[in-house]
Amino acid sequence: MLDFNPLYSTPQIAAIEQFIDQHYPLAGPVSCQMLQRGLNDVYLAVASNGERYVFRLSHRRARGPADVRTETAFLTHLAQSGIPVAAPVPTREGTLFAEGQAPEGVRQAVLFRAIEGRKPDAADAGDARANGKTLALLHNAAETFQPDGALYRLDLEHLLHRPLARICDSGVVEDAEVRNDLDAIAARTAQAIEAFANLTWTYCHGDCHGFNARINDAGEAVFFDFDDGGPGYLAYDLSVFLWAQISFGRKSTAMWDVFVDAYRAVRPITPDDFEAAHRFVIVRHIWLMGEYASRAQEWGREAVGWIAREANFLRRWETERCVDRLF
Incomplete structure (x- = not known):
């Protein structure tokens, strides 16, 4: 048998x-x-x-x-x-x-x-504010946490280079020109991020896109789903919320502005971290593409076929929001 x-x-x-x-x-x-x-x-x-x-x-x-x-x-x-x-x-x-x-x-x-409370509303400014506040409090508390023996570091190797390799190795992106575009976008993104001299390092939630929380009766965002967390770039942890506002056809950044203001009311954001967050949107998207590409054998190629179309989003974001931030 x-x-x-x-x-x-x-x-x-x-x-x-x-x-x-x-x-x-x-x-x-x-x-x-x-x-x-x-x-x-x-x-x-x-x-x-x-x-x-x-x-x-x-x-x-x-x-x-x-x-x-x-x-x-x-x-x-x-x-x-x-x-x-x-x-x-x-x-x-x-x-x-x-x-x-x-x-x-x-x-x-x-x-x-189990957390009591309701699911956040993507268009609710109060919910965006609650997410920003809790993430800032989390980063404050992270300053006194020592992640001894953490298996993963949320650096560019983990978030960008290895996921890109998974995309290419999976065979999901068949067009060589698209693969070359992804390589070039990733290289420019890494270069731009590495050009920042003083990016903050912290322990990250890793997936703070606004919905890994419940809003309790006090209006607080109670966080869960820390499975993708680890020591890493604070700018990346911020960027995930921005990414959720503009990826997969969404185009509004109004809730990102509210989120950032609420974060800053608790904890300052350095200019470098804020600027780098726009670049980390690309990193976040490639990371997600790599996660799905690695599941092609399990979920089937049709379930992950959207990956081949995402170079368009990355090009557009880079051109519209990041070109002025390159140098």
Whole structure:
């Protein structure tokens, strides 16, 4: 019999419930429902006393395994510092994550307390303001966090060069001229970023696009989904919110202005970091393209075919918003 070698398996819900009951001191039995499947598997877990949690089973990605040790340490530091975040729940053994064996290998698991509140509205200035404030508070708290042994650094190698290689290696972009354009845009972007002498380094959320949060009754943005975080460029962490305003056909930067003003009310942004954020929009987009390109065998070429069309967006952003910032 042929032995298939799976890239990605999906556990039965009953197995997830058993795993949580085994590893976490919740009021059992726990009842679960899958919320999403993809970059990670995410489940709503409800204990028998009605308490709600979110269980995340990490997917092994092209970058390597999830850095749950550093991620959960940072989240605990933020929660202890009074920053509104979804804190990890300790296991019965006192660790902040667990591991389980899947057909494709070991997968890391984290249980979080569910966040109360509503989803942010892309056009709501109050929500943009809340996101900017929480990110600034996060960066303030990051100054007293030591990410000892972090698996990933959010530098240009991690965010730009390796994702670009994944795009090219995947075969998704068949047109040699488009690949050459992507190479040239990436090279100019890296050169422009490296020309800044004093970019701030911090511990990044890594995915602060405005929707990895819930707006609570106090109007605060409570952050979650730190899976792409790590020590890196503060300008990149800022840029993700701007990128979300202008990518995939969106063109308004009004909420970016509100977000930046709210951030600056808590913490200053250096001129270099602010200017570099516009360049990091390109880095962010290539990073996302690389993430999807690395999934071509798993999701299928049609699901990631949009990547071949994205050079147009990158060219336009570079021409309209970055040319004056090159030198």
